[in-house]
Amino acid sequence: MSSRQPEAHVLPLRARMSAPHVDVDRETAEAAATTLLAALGLPLDSPHMRETPRRMVAAYAEMLTAPSFDFTTFPNSEEYDELVVVEDIPVRSLCEHHMLPFVGVAHVGYLPADHVLGLSKLARVVDLYSHRAQTQERLTKQVAEHLQEHLTPRGVGVVIEAEHTCMTLRGVRAPGTRTVTSALLGTLRTHPSSRAEFLDLVRGTRPR
Ligand SMILES: Nc1nc2c(ncn2[C@@H]2O[C@H](COP(=O)(O)OP(=O)(O)OP(=O)(O)O)[C@@H](O)[C@H]2O)c(=O)[nH]1
Numbered sequence: 319m320s321s322r323q324p325e326a327h328v329l330p331l332r333a334r335m336s337a338p339h340v341d342v343d344r345e346t347a348e349a350a351a352t353t354l355l356a357a358l359g360l361p362l363d364s365p366h367m368r369e370t371p372r373r374m375v376a377a378y379a380e381m382l383t384a385p386s387f388d389f390t391t392f393p394n395s396e397e398y399d400e401l402v403v404v405e406d407i408p409v410r411s412l413c414e415h416h417m418l419p420f421v422g423v424a425h426v427g428y429l430p431a432d433h434v435l436g437l438s439k440l441a442r443v444v445d446l447y448s449h450r451a452q453t454q455e456r457l458t459k460q461v462a463e464h465l466q467e468h469l470t471p472r473g474v475g476v477v478i479e480a481e482h483t484c485m486t487l488r489g490v491r492a493p494g495t496r497t498v499t500s501a502l503l504g505t506l507r508t509h510p511s512s513r514a515e516f517l518d519l520v521r522g523t524r525p526r
């Protein structure tokens with residue numbers, strides 16, 4: 319006899335995920351960008367720069383507005399109980415100290431309990447929290463806590479490696495530096511062998 323559950327119980331569960339609404343006042347922002355560029359001594363009367371304030375505002379608005387998505391989970395009917403890890407998820411965010419980009423990759427994994435998550439959703443959660451003025455530490459924790467809250471796995475691990483252009487292109491100008499942050503929850507935090515397995519796995523993906 320099959321141990322499969324009735325069909326109604328194996329349907330995916332979808333929960334809509336949206337970032338808090340960001341109200342961009344484009345008119346005020348464009349006027350301010352015009353003032354900023356003029357105060358920096360940049361001429362705005364060339365064909366290339368005439369629309370730069372509008373483009374600046376559009377660029378920031380895009381980087382601060384996360385697309386909504388369905389967080390789709392499936393019953394773990396195969397009782398899969400090993401790590402699920404998606405590596406090299408692109409990270410593009412804005413450092414809240416300078417409003418300059420930091421870019422890199424995230425490695426996100428979890429140990430399933432009753433549900434598995436649609437794989438793309440690991441990348442979408444990273445994207446959701448990247449589209450805001452951030453610190454890398456906060457971004458790393460928010461991704462881990464989101465998965466813990468909405469998927470309730472046995473454990474979650476998030477490692478982010480990123481280049482902060484505020485410290486590679488300006489200021490201390492330390493090209494080649496990468497900042498590495500991690501957040502581990504549940505058994506990936508408390509169970510030494512699970513923790514070591516996850517960290518070894520993602521360490522193996524780093525360029526040396
Ligand atoms: N902890 C943390 N610091 C960050 C992050 N992004 C940027 N920073 C740092 O924020 C700090 C701001 O320091 P300040 O001394 O106020 O700014 P600053 O004069 O521009 O500093 P320099 O970058 O050293 O020239 C800098 O050390 C940045 O490197 C981040 O994600 N996390």
Ligand SMILES: [Zn+2]
Binds near residue numbers: 414415417484485
């Ligand atoms: Zn910065």
